[in-house]
Amino acid sequence: MSAVQDIRVITQRQLRLLTRVPEVLIFSTIQPVMFVLLFRFVFGGSISTGQPGGYVQLLMPGIFVQTVAFTLAGTASGLAEDLKKGLIDRFRSLPISQSALVVGRTLGDSMLNIVVLVVMALAGLAVGWRPSSGIVKVLIGFVFLFMFGYALSWVGIFVGLSVADARVVQNVGFIVTFPLTFLSNAFAPTTGMPRVLQYFAEWNPVSTMVAGCRELFGLKNIFGATAGSFPSENPLLMSAIYMGVIMLIFIPLSIRKYKNSSN
Amino acid sequence: MKSVIAESLVKTYKNGEVKALNNLSLDVEEGTVLGVLGPNGAGKTTLVRILATLLKPDSGRASVGGIDVIKNPDKVREIIGLSGQYAAVDEILTGYDNLVMFGELYHLGKKQAVARAEELLERFSLTDSAKRPIKTYSGGMRRRLDLAASLIVRPKVLFLDEPTTGLDPRGRLEMWGVIEDLVKGGTTLLLTTQYLEEADQLADEIAVIDNGTVIARGTSDALKKQVGGEKLEIVVNAENLMKTQEIVARVTGNKTTIDEGLRLISAPVTLGSNALIETLRELDSAGIHPLDVGLKRPSLDDVFLTLTGHAAEVKEEAK
Ligand SMILES: Nc1ncnc2c1ncn2[C@@H]1O[C@H](COP(=O)(O)OP(=O)(O)OP(=O)(O)O)[C@@H](O)[C@H]1O
Ligand SMILES: [Mg+2]
Numbered sequence: 043m044s045a046v047q048d049i050r051v052i053t054q055r056q057l058r059l060l061t062r063v064p065e066v067l068i069f070s071t072i073q074p075v076m077f078v079l080l081f082r083f084v085f086g087g088s089i090s091t092g093q094p095g096g097y098v099q100l101l102m103p104g105i106f107v108q109t110v111a112f113t114l115a116g117t118a119s120g121l122a123e124d125l126k127k128g129l130i131d132r133f134r135s136l137p138i139s140q141s142a143l144v145v146g147r148t149l150g151d152s153m154l155n156i157v158v159l160v161v162m163a164l165a166g167l168a169v170g171w172r173p174s175s176g177i178v179k180v181l182i183g184f185v186f187l188f189m190f191g192y193a194l195s196w197v198g199i200f201v202g203l204s205v206a207d208a209r210v211v212q213n214v215g216f217i218v219t220f221p222l223t224f225l226s227n228a229f230a231p232t233t234g235m236p237r238v239l240q241y242f243a244e245w246n247p248v249s250t251m252v253a254g255c256r257e258l259f260g261l262k263n264i265f266g267a268t269a270g271s272f273p274s275e276n277p278l279l280m281s282a283i284y285m286g287v288i289m290l291i292f293i294p295l296s297i298r299k300y301k302n303s304s305n
Numbered sequence: 306m307k308s309v310i311a312e313s314l315v316k317t318y319k320n321g322e323v324k325a326l327n328n329l330s331l332d333v334e335e336g337t338v339l340g341v342l343g344p345n346g347a348g349k350t351t352l353v354r355i356l357a358t359l360l361k362p363d364s365g366r367a368s369v370g371g372i373d374v375i376k377n378p379d380k381v382r383e384i385i386g387l388s389g390q391y392a393a394v395d396e397i398l399t400g401y402d403n404l405v406m407f408g409e410l411y412h413l414g415k416k417q418a419v420a421r422a423e424e425l426l427e428r429f430s431l432t433d434s435a436k437r438p439i440k441t442y443s444g445g446m447r448r449r450l451d452l453a454a455s456l457i458v459r460p461k462v463l464f465l466d467e468p469t470t471g472l473d474p475r476g477r478l479e480m481w482g483v484i485e486d487l488v489k490g491g492t493t494l495l496l497t498t499q500y501l502e503e504a505d506q507l508a509d510e511i512a513v514i515d516n517g518t519v520i521a522r523g524t525s526d527a528l529k530k531q532v533g534g535e536k537l538e539i540v541v542n543a544e545n546l547m548k549t550q551e552i553v554a555r556v557t558g559n560k561t562t563i564d565e566g567l568r569l570i571s572a573p574v575t576l577g578s579n580a581l582i583e584t585l586r587e588l589d590s591a592g593i594h595p596l597d598v599g600l601k602r603p604s605l606d607d608v609f610l611t612l613t614g615h616a617a618e619v620k621e622e623a624k
Contacts, residue, residue, distance in 0.1 A: 044412055051409045055395070062397045062438060128393035132454065135357050136410050137382040 048142035049149065056120075056150020070116070070154060071161040074109040078162060081105065081229060082169045099173075102166045103183070103255035104228030107248055109162065110155050110191035111223055115215025117151045117198030122208040130303070141297045148195040155191040159184060175260035183258035186281060190251050193285040196292040203299045222248050233266040240267035244274060247284040253277035306371075308462050308493040309333040309356060314365035316351050316517075325351040326362065327517035333462075333495055333510075338488055340508030341497040342609075348517040349497035350390055353466045356495065357387040369462050386460030390467045392451035394439050400426060400450050401435040404457065411458045425453040429483065445476030452483065463487070465496045469503060481506060501606055515613045532603045532611045535577040537584065539570050540597040546570070549595075552587045556580055574600070 060067050078101070086097040124130050133143050163171075173180050198215070205211045225239065226232075226248040232240050243249055244265055253263045254277040265274040273280040309332060316326040326348045333339040343349050354360040356367055358378035367374045370384045394403045401422055408418025426435045429449040439447060448468065455463065468484065469477040484507055488494055498504050504511045505525045513521040513528070521528055537557060541549045546563065550570050554561050557580050561572040574580040577600040588595060 047412065048410060051406060055398070055406055058402065059395075059397050127396065128389050128391045129395060131354075131359055131389050132387070132393040132407075133410075134359055135382055135385065135387045136407070137379060138410050138412075 045139040045142050048138045049146040052143055052146025053150040053153070056147055057153060059120075059150075060154060067154065067157060070112075071158050074105055074158060074162050075165045077105050077108070078102070078165045078169065085229070096170070098166065098170045099259070099261055100256065101229065102162075102171045102173075103252050103259060103261075104226075105166075106159060106162060106183075106187050106255060107190065107251045108219075108223040108228055109158060110187050111194055111219045111248060112215070113151055113155060113191040114194040114198040114201065114219055115212060116154070117148065117195040118202035118205070118215050119208050119211045120151065121147065121199060121202030122206050122211040125202070125206050125303070126208060134303075140301050144199050144297055144300050148192060148199060151195050151198070152188060152192040155188055159187060173259035175258060179258045179260070183255045186251065186254060186258070186278070189285055190247075190281070193288040193292075196289055196296055199296040200292050200299060203296065203303050222246060226252060227263070228252050231264050231266075233264060235266070237267055244268040244271075247281065247288075249273075250277045250280040250284065254281045306335045307332045308335040308370055309339070309495055310366075310368045311352065311356065312366045314352070314355060314362045314367060316348075316355065316360065316362045324517050326355070326365075328365075329514065329518050330365075331512050331519055331522065333493055335493050336491050337509040338494045338496060338507055340504030340511045341495060341514055342499070342501065342504045342511055343497070343514040344499060344613075347514045349514065350466055351517075352514075353387070353389070353464045353495070353497060357385055357464050358382055359387075383458075384461040386455035386458075386463045388448075388451045388455040388463075388465050388468060390470065392444075392447040394447065394451050394454060396440045397438055399436050399438055400431050400442070400446075403439065403450065404454060407454045408457050413457070421457055425456065429453045443476075445472050445479065448472060448476070448480065449483070452480075456487070460492065462493045462495070465494065467497055467499065469498070469500065477503075501604065501609065513609065513612055521608070521612050528608045529603050532608045533573055534602075535574055536571050536601045536603070537574045537577065537580055538597075538599050538601050539584070539588075539595050540568055541570070541593060541595050543568055545593045548591060549588065549593060552591065552593075553584055556584045556587060568596075571601075 081101050082098050086101070121130075134140065201214055201218070202211055205214055225243050226246045227243060228248060232243040232249070235243055244267060250273050253274070256263055257277060263274070263277070268274050311329060311331050314326045314329045315324070317324050329348065329352060331339070331341075341349055341352065351360065355362050356369055356374060358374050358381050361375060369381050372380045372384070374381050395406070398406065404422035404425055405418045408421050409415060413421060426432045429452070431446060431450060431453070434442065434446060439450065442450065452465070452468065465484070469480050472480060481503070484494070484496070488507075496507060508525070510523065511525055511528060512519050521531065523531070537553065539549060539553065546565070546568060550561050550563060553570050553572050557572045557574050559572045559574070561570055563570050581598065581600055585595070585598065
């Protein structure tokens with residue numbers, strides 16, 4: 043019971059940081075909104091999609107997934123910052139369950155995504171995004187997005203503890219997330235890539251997430267090299283498997299690393 | 306009863322290249338204050354972190370309040386308070402939020418956590434700045450808040466790692482006052498410091514550590530004795546220097562040293578006040594009027610110099 047309390051207190055702390063430093067919230071929403079606008083108006087005209095409603099329909103799921111993927115960097119650098127300031131030492135000297143600290147942190151950090159996703163959805167609606175599948179499926183899509191961010195925040199914990207220098211951590215976060223989000227179907231169809239890359243791009247968890255969300259939002263996906271394979275046929279199931287695997291690996295790994303950190 | 310026991314602690318870094326602790330043993334009697342005195346890199350922080358369950362030693366044993374820190378860290382955490390070398394509070398949150406958060410993490414319940422936070426803010430004169438984020442606090446306020454956070458559940462054993470480093474003289478005096486009050490309440494305290502006067506002022510006993518091991522242990526008086534007893538010091542006019550030295554050497558029967566720049570003659574003495582009176586009488590009959598006379602007990606600086614072969618301040622930052 044007390045572990046639940048501890049998790050709540052830590053989650054609240056993460057959320058309170060957001061209200062105390064509104065810049066974090068503002069900039070974490072400005073960037074994706076800017077991406078929506080840039081991609082919509084810069085590339086939107088030159089990428090033909092063969093879908094009703096145009097590029098913005100394909101783009102929005104891509105940008106949603108990319109944005110939640112950045113949770114990894116946010117969690118990692120926040121944790122590295124606390125480590126550097128010795129705050130983690132204080133937490134670790136308290137008589138509380140050690141995993142409560144990391145669990146609360148991943149929860150709090152992921153909740154930031156709720157706000158960001160809502161703002162992005164509104165921006166998308168403003169520039170012509172019109173999911174055609176009905177509210178329930180759209181909401182299921184958002185649950186998937188939230189869960190994806192949550193799973194990746196566990197990777198963020200691991201990166202934050204392993205690198206421990208907040209500035210380096212930021213970069214590591216980007217180095218991990220940029221190739222994953224661009225070597226994917228998020229912004230352009232994979233069919234334009236060299237064939238070898240198509241395999242990577244289509245098996246990439248970011249792509250299965252994007253493909254899954256597109257399905258939920260009522261769109262068709264186009265696959266290249268892997269057309270007809272398991273991930274292309276079952277992107278949602280594949281995404282759920284990826285998230286399960288990420289959490290199965292990184293939750294115990296991160297908690298163990300946390301307990302032994304600074305040894 | 307010993308509240309803190311450390312037995313042959315060893316902690317190495319970089320595959321054994323850096324020996325942070327090298328067979329360190331010490332203990333603290335319940336309800337007393339042990340000052341752990343050592344220069345940069347001596348191993349103070351490493352020792353505190355092991356005792357506070359944050360770090361596992363390579364070998365050796367330690368217990369706090371009779372509980373083994375390696376086997377039962379969770380139990381130890383229930384009875385200790387820690388204020389680390391660098392104030393570890395949440396910069397972004399306010400002082401009030403910090404204390405309430407830590408109170409809740411100590412499972413006080415929201416109401417009690419709030420009450421305790423207010424009480425501590427009051428006691429550490431932080432009520433006025435309670436609603437400001439910590440990053441607007443001065444170094445001294447930060448330290449006080451950090452100490453307050455370590456006192457939330459009235460710990461049986463408190464660890465303070467260099468509680469006054471970085472404070473100005475006024476901040477230091479304030480902090481000393483706070484610590485002295487605490488100790489009156491019966492808390493067992495292990496305090497590390499680089500300041501010799503601080504150990505002298507606050508600690509019942511002092512353990513001097515260097516290169517990861519205890520090189521001397523005792524009350525500050527006992528340590529001073531170990532270095533040698535009192536010294537007679539006399540300052541005279543330059544022309545009387547030689548004559549005075551003769552007199553001092555004769556009276557004390559000991560070797561004298563002369564500092565020509567300060568025109569200071571000094572010699573170890575056994576019965577200080579007798580030697581002082583005798584010397585003054587002799588000087589008087591020789592027509593010499595000393596500018597300054599006194600009996601000096603060795604400072605802890607002298608203790609350090611004698612024990613380690615280097616002064617406390619001059620050793621390079623080891624990091
Ligand atoms: N994580 C680490 N990696 C490598 N060496 C370390 C590490 N932590 C401590 N050391 C080394 O161990 C020795 C003891 O360090 P410690 O921090 O305990 O000293 P200290 O007495 O607290 O010094 P200070 O007065 O500067 O705080 C130093 O030589 C230090 O460089
Ligand atoms: Mg230290």
